[in-house]
Amino acid sequence: xxxxxxxxxxxxxxxxxxxxxxxxxxxxxxxxxxxxxxxxxxxxxxxxxxxxxxxxxxxxxxxxxxxxxxxxxxxxxxxxxxxxxxxxxxxxxxxxxxxxxxxxxxxxxxxxxxxxxxxxxxxxxxxxxxxxxxxxxxxxxxxxxxxxxxxxxxxxxxxxxxxxxxxxxxxxxxxxxxxxxxxxxxxxxxxxxxxxxxxxxxxxxxxxxxxxxxxxxxxxxx
Amino acid sequence: xxxxxxxxxxxxxxxxxxxxxxxxxxxxxxxxxxxxxxxxxxxxxxxxxxxxxxxxxxxxxxxxxxxxxxxxxxxxxxxxxxxxxxxxxxxxxxxxxxxxxxxxxxxxxxxxxxxxxxxxxxxxxxxxxxxxxxxxxxxxxxxxxxxxxxxxxxxxxxxxxxxxxxxxxxxxxxxxxxxxxxxxxxxxxxxxxxxxxxxxxxxxxxxxxxxxxxxxxxxxxxxxxxxxxxxxxxxxxxxxxxxxx
Numbered sequence: 001x002x003x004x005x006x007x008x009x010x011x012x013x014x015x016x017x018x019x020x021x022x023x024x025x026x027x028x029x030x031x032x033x034x035x036x037x038x039x040x041x042x043x044x045x046x047x048x049x050x051x052x053x054x055x056x057x058x059x060x061x062x063x064x065x066x067x068x069x070x071x072x073x074x075x076x077x078x079x080x081x082x083x084x085x086x087x088x089x090x091x092x093x094x095x096x097x098x099x100x101x102x103x104x105x106x107x108x109x110x111x112x113x114x115x116x117x118x119x120x121x122x123x124x125x126x127x128x129x130x131x132x133x134x135x136x137x138x139x140x141x142x143x144x145x146x147x148x149x150x151x152x153x154x155x156x157x158x159x160x161x162x163x164x165x166x167x168x169x170x171x172x173x174x175x176x177x178x179x180x181x182x183x184x185x186x187x188x189x190x191x192x193x194x195x196x197x198x199x200x201x202x203x204x205x206x207x208x209x210x211x212x213x214x215x216x217x218x219x220x221x222x
Numbered sequence: 223x224x225x226x227x228x229x230x231x232x233x234x235x236x237x238x239x240x241x242x243x244x245x246x247x248x249x250x251x252x253x254x255x256x257x258x259x260x261x262x263x264x265x266x267x268x269x270x271x272x273x274x275x276x277x278x279x280x281x282x283x284x285x286x287x288x289x290x291x292x293x294x295x296x297x298x299x300x301x302x303x304x305x306x307x308x309x310x311x312x313x314x315x316x317x318x319x320x321x322x323x324x325x326x327x328x329x330x331x332x333x334x335x336x337x338x339x340x341x342x343x344x345x346x347x348x349x350x351x352x353x354x355x356x357x358x359x360x361x362x363x364x365x366x367x368x369x370x371x372x373x374x375x376x377x378x379x380x381x382x383x384x385x386x387x388x389x390x391x392x393x394x395x396x397x398x399x400x401x402x403x404x405x406x407x408x409x410x411x412x413x414x415x416x417x418x419x420x421x422x423x424x425x426x427x428x429x430x431x432x433x434x435x436x437x438x439x440x441x442x443x444x445x446x447x448x449x450x451x452x453x454x455x456x457x458x459x460x461x462x463x464x465x466x467x
Contacts, residue, residue: 068460162466
């Protein structure tokens, strides 16, 4: 199998570190107002679509409730997170990783192909021949790189009052600022869900080799 | 069970590491500098005078939450409220050529701006209301700025946890067309919990910048000697001075 490019490995771990800090400081920020709304405005329990539980100190940054410090972390780490994502997209478009490994082919979208892929996954068979990723992997990584990660940035900008004049069209598309905030929360938990799935699947398919390859790149090609 | 312990352990490690970084002077400086990047980037990308969205009457929320101080809570304020703030004065002092003391009547006679805007609290909630009042730019031009003027400080009647509330903005936001000294909300005189009789509206920043119960506008060259020196009540408690994000 092809080695992981150094740009991929660097981004993978730096992005992971950013996401951990953003997620944990985000949970602290969530504790400041534990309700989510749809639409432009919302401030009372009767207007909420979700009452969010209070997240305990061991899940948050900092480890005690501090909206001020959590915002300090969140808004600072948002910068490297966004710039690294931009870097990763340029890198995979330039080095061919996107075209070669991530782009799906038309034949992969055939119903029979998808069904056999799902069936293989359910049998815990993850061998996918010459290709780096199978269809379900491409779909998941595509969703993460193309929707959830950029979505975190767009919805984050969408709840910033200073960016309001520019973000207005996107905000209107989803129904307003409180919808943006709800989506920010949903995307964040979707990424957490991806992390659990990702780690679980690494654990059942040669975890040590996979960890080593994502650090060193993997065995040299001959 | 062991895995949960492991996750908790990792969590504690990250939290511990982060609090170490945040406690160190250099760490604090790096984290805090992000605020300046946000300010510079937002003003570069959107333009300094770009307007916050203005809504229609149909968009106004059924009520407007009051947060922070809900009243000034002194006997003097209670009697001023009962008397319709007939004797309330807003002073304009500091680096101005003509210091002013404006009554509510003076303020109502200035050219007015009415705007239906969304208020975004740092906690996360939003409400929409219709605000009316003169542009801060009108008042500052009337008083005349001295060349060293860099910030506008807002003095307030309310005291929160033993410290007087105050806020400040720079000249770019002070002269923004939507920056007004509001005396009406939804067509009525400003309610007590929303800052009667006067509050600042600085629409492209978070709610804590919108100082309530205004008693004075002070034009200064530096924020260092005011309060704890960080430009506002919540800023002195660790919040960003530029609250556009």
